[in-house]
Amino acid sequence: MTGAADALRRLPSVDEVLKKDAALVAMERFGRAAAVEAARQALDETRAAVRAGKGNGVGAEAIAAAVLARLDRDAQSKVRAVFNLTGTVLHTNLGRAVLAETAIEAAVTAMRQAIALEFDLETGRRGERDALIRGLLCRLTGAEDATVVNNNAAAVLIVLNTLAKGREAVVSRGELIEIGGAFRMPDIMARAGAKLVEVGTTNRTHRKDYAEALTGKTGLILKVHPSNYRIAGFVAEVSAHDLASLARERGVPLVNDLGSGTLVDLARYGLAHEPTVAEAIAEGADLVTFSGDKLLGGPQAGFIVGRKDLIQKINRNPMKRALRVDKIRLAAIEATLRLYGDPDRVAERLPTLRLLARPQVQIEALAQRLAPAIAAAVAPEFAVEPVECKSQIGSGALPLEAIPSAGLAIRPRAARGGGSRLTVLAAALRRLPIPVVGRIEDDALLLDLRCLEDEAGFLANLASLEGGADAPA
Numbered sequence: 001m002t003g004a005a006d007a008l009r010r011l012p013s014v015d016e017v018l019k020k021d022a023a024l025v026a027m028e029r030f031g032r033a034a035a036v037e038a039a040r041q042a043l044d045e046t047r048a049a050v051r052a053g054k055g056n057g058v059g060a061e062a063i064a065a066a067v068l069a070r071l072d073r074d075a076q077s078k079v080r081a082v083f084n085l086t087g088t089v090l091h092t093n094l095g096r097a098v099l100a101e102t103a104i105e106a107a108v109t110a111m112r113q114a115i116a117l118e119f120d121l122e123t124g125r126r127g128e129r130d131a132l133i134r135g136l137l138c139r140l141t142g143a144e145d146a147t148v149v150n151n152n153a154a155a156v157l158i159v160l161n162t163l164a165k166g167r168e169a170v171v172s173r174g175e176l177i178e179i180g181g182a183f184r185m186p187d188i189m190a191r192a193g194a195k196l197v198e199v200g201t202t203n204r205t206h207r208k209d210y211a212e213a214l215t216g217k218t219g220l221i222l223k224v225h226p227s228n229y230r231i232a233g234f235v236a237e238v239s240a241h242d243l244a245s246l247a248r249e250r251g252v253p254l255v256n257d258l259g260s261g262t263l264v265d266l267a268r269y270g271l272a273h274e275p276t277v278a279e280a281i282a283e284g285a286d287l288v289t290f291s292g293d294k295l296l297g298g299p300q301a302g303f304i305v306g307r308k309d310l311i312q313k314i315n316r317n318p319m320k321r322a323l324r325v326d327k328i329r330l331a332a333i334e335a336t337l338r339l340y341g342d343p344d345r346v347a348e349r350l351p352t353l354r355l356l357a358r359p360q361v362q363i364e365a366l367a368q369r370l371a372p373a374i375a376a377a378v379a380p381e382f383a384v385e386p387v388e389c390k391s392q393i394g395s396g397a398l399p400l401e402a403i404p405s406a407g408l409a410i411r412p413r414a415a416r417g418g419g420s421r422l423t424v425l426a427a428a429l430r431r432l433p434i435p436v437v438g439r440i441e442d443d444a445l446l447l448d449l450r451c452l453e454d455e456a457g458f459l460a461n462l463a464s465l466e467g468g469a470d471a472p473a
């Protein structure tokens with residue numbers, strides 16, 4: 001007991017700790033108040049440890065070092081860049097689309113300087129923020145008018161609320177989708193104040209099903225692109241074109257929620273065709289909604305394009321203000337859309353398309369180049385092998401479409417306990433200065449290299465793995 005009492009008496013004071021070099025650095029970096037607070041906390045913890053019979057306490061120097069380490073650790077941003085080696089190009093949990101350089105520059109300008117956001121520079125009068133992108137969106141989609149809101153979920157919500165509040169929204173049973181993150185069509189309808197009228201069956205819906213459901217209370221017909229699933233077999237759906245003719249006959253607006261909605265034909269890049277927004281407009285939809293950060297490759301946003309009278313109605317909905325997009329994203333959206341003005345070069349300049357279109361041979365060559373360095377980093381416990389694999393688009397676009405890719409399969413050399421070893425290795429990779437996120441598949445940790453463009457940065461980062469694979473999880 002006296003030993004502990006002695007140890008407690010010998011502990012330094014806060015003032016003594018703050019005189020040590022590491023504490024002076026901490027004060028310089030984070031301010032006096034934070035350093036004092038951290039020193040008190042470290043001393044409290046040391047005192048508690050001594051009382052619990054764990055050690056005899058430590059000196060001022062060691063406590064000051066702990067103070068600095070803690071403050072440095074706490075100061076690390078929670079927004080961490082990662083290497084996305086999952087093989088999912090538009091990974092919702094990893095932030096979906098990576099922006100084009102011109103979009104980044106535009107966003108920086110909008111952050112750093114005042115911009116003509118809602119200001120008409122010609123007349124000097126108040127302008128409208130949608131004017132920044134309306135022309136571009138109309139040109140790229142063939143629509144008459146366009147607006148933008150927070151995301152596509154918001155786009156669907158405000159369309160339903162504007163056209164079908166207190167009225168009926170007619171949807172096929174095969175299209176009552178759930179997207180991740182609690183976006184379920186029936187729930188959105190309820191929140192929008194629209195009454196859901198389901199027509200057809202899960203696998204088959206016919207024109208007459210829609211026709212019979214249309215009444216004086218119908219606010220709109222909604223067609224939803226089944227982004228993240230496919231119904232196959234004995235199926236029937238009414239094409240957007242036929243639905244549009246029915247809608248026109250009965251004087252009811254047809255809304256087509258495309259989800260990802262690309263602005264270019266992906267078949268150009270050897271991918272399966274995904275309906276383009278221009279096609280949806282040409283098929284006769286009155287409104288089309290789609291995301292900004294899926295295949296379009298821009299920041300999070302939701303676009304609504306189509307008939308001018310309907311867009312004007314949406315713009316008058318008080319919800320519009322609550323769902324509007326800020327200047328930073330608007331700037332990035334404008335720059336992203338401009339890239340589509342040159343379809344021949346958009347795949348070079350827009351990371352989403354560039355990564356999706358990246359040829360497998362190029363990724364294979366990268367896998368061959370990186371294999372020795374990765375093998376060295378995870379030796380001797382693991383073996384590394386360049387392999388062919390399959391990437392996917394992600395975010396619900398073409399869910400069944402696997403894109404031939406290449407990567408590195410990392411496997412434990414010992415058969416026993418292999419699974420837990422892989423989990424430990426995956427955790428060590430996530431602890432790197434730039435965390436590396438792969439996927440576990442076929443008893444291997446697979447690093448799909450489709451989205452790896454910064455080869456030098458990746459190798460430099462890997463150097464920190466030294467012993468990381470052996471560290472406890």
Ligand SMILES: *Cc1c(COP(=O)(O)O)cnc(C)c1O
Nearest residue numbers: 151152153227258259260291396
């Ligand atoms: C992704 C998706 C949404 C939601 O879009 P967000 O931009 O993520 O809000 C809505 N409808 C469909 C069909 C989708 O694929």
